[in-house]
Amino acid sequence: MSWEENVRKVVPYTPGEQPKIQNIIKLNTNENPYPPAPAVAEAIKIMDVDRFKKYPDPSCSVLVDAIADFYNVSSDRVFVGVGSDDVLAMAFLTFFNSDKPVLFPDITYSFYDVWANLYRIPFKQIPLNEDFTITKEDYFGENGGVVIANPNAPTGVELPLKDIEEILQKNRDVVVIVDEAYIDFGGESALPLIDKYDNLLVVQTFSKSRSMAGMRIGYAFGNEKLIKYLSDVKYSFNSYTMNTPTLELGALAISNRDYFDKTRNMVIGTRERVKKELKELGFEFADSKTNFIFAKHPDKSGKEIFANLRSRGIIVRRFDLPRIDEYLRISIGTDEEMDTLIRALKEII
Template sequence: MTKYFRSNVDAMASYIPGEQPQHGTQIVKLNSNENPYPPSPAALAVLKNIDGEWLRRYPEPFGGEFRQAASKVLGVPSDWIVVGNGSDELLGLIVRACVEPGKKVVYPMPTYVLYRTLAEMQAAEIVEIPYSEDYSLPLEELVAVDGSVTFIASPNSPSGHLVTTNELRKLASQLSGVLVIDEAYIDFTEENALVLVEEYENVIIIRTLSKGYSLAGLRLGFGVANPKLLQGLFKVKDSYNIDAIACAIGTAAITDQVYKNACVAKIKASRNQLATDLKQLGFHVWDSQTNFLLVHPPQKKAEYLYQKLKEGGILIRYFKQPGLDDKLRISVGTDEQNQTLVKALSSLL
């Protein structure tokens, strides 16, 4: 049989995203950590008034309009921002620009499984360091490896815990490679690590509009770092990686902080109520600073509950891998969706 692919690609397992039912399907979808509320009215207004000229011409290659808007919101210079087709593209750019075959990519586990996929694409040496049961950062072990790229998701998925800025500062100060702080869920926390990009040239903060801004279908993310670090990423990104429509809608969305913060407040309140309800059903619920909960169901019924809920039209996330195969990850929906879930779980248990 003819082999078309590089040996490391042949050996890879494909990344498996959360199930996406067809539009119009009557499903309670709590498996992909999407925001249950619609995007900002300002963003939707831009979508309704798309100028055909935007489609005829190539877009601005660096997403300049969005960079300016994000600069004002974050209080960082616009040339410290790189825009991507979702934050996943930026994670891929970092690995492509900074990792050669055989070089080390390191991260604590469990975490976002795409890190492994991206490292495997580059034939990198992958070093996965287990989190302890309390999800404290394995600082000394990460420093000892000193990878070409070190990934830290904060808040982390699927655990939902936040790594403090002080811990990340200690890590950044002792690494010679790039420290990627993936803040996809940062809108749901009280603390962020943005200040570290000013303190350390090797730190890049990655964010997305998929979670807090309800724009998962748009595919728009951005990174913040010293321009010396961004210079290499610009060399390997596609010429026109951000389409004009995404840039315009994303600009309106990130500018409307009042709407985003109101939605986030509702999700936080719903998260707390859902955690309380699940605990009353006998679940162990880890503290979360995200828009999802990691839970351990009673009677060791994780896979059973996942399958039965799916049969009943409710999707949550089950990871059949060591350390997670007795747990479930549940996205926080609207209060109505959450109560539908709780009632179904109560019946199944």
């Protein structure tokens, strides 16, 4: 018998490429093209590094309280983690312990099936419609939980809030997770529904609209009991999940509402302009409520466009998967970056 027989083997999630080369236009991982709030930069300059010899606050109260204040909820309804990936992984581990399958779409954030396999959670992937929309009735049957990314990734399509609520109404005996990584770019949040449904967990992140992907801050909202169960698992896994600088800088970032509104509106404005320009070039895509556009061209393969863009120093994301291998996921950069992209596409197409 080999020791390898007792190894938990999984196929890991593949993150977007983080290239080492310089002078490229990076439009492949949906990062925000603008810097974090100015208060973050100022605080880093005067941060007392001597404090780093002490453990951070395990309750993460400075960040939890700042998030609670921004969204006008009580602090006992907020959970934080090392990016929304950490929050979601803890949620899978905490809430999905049934013999019945957890339901999520076949085309969605590709970490869901990784966590399910890692934790040995049964799951069923529900096919999206041809236009990448969700049929809500597909989630009404018996199950062990539901996970909906809304707006969805990588498609950018939003499921109306009324459909989210119907899914909640039909699933009162399991936890429903709504993953809202991109909600700030035009979607309608399910956050108000936590007052009505004690089985709802709404997950968000600082990585997109808050320009802090490098700091790894995720958070979730839910009923007090739901958050308590989630926290119990977190403390059983790692009591000190978030470091002191991240907690303090995150609190400063979320308190600057004016800067947040300004930069997300800039991204939205650029996205809407680029939609028109892509359509003029013949690209096809569903309407996006995110900081990216998921598009294909009827006359050029996604693989060919991807390679041609890369040769010009522009990196987008392509998924070599059934149903979506002709599509490119194009993150929204600055106006100048998107102008360069459009010029390149005109040459390629």
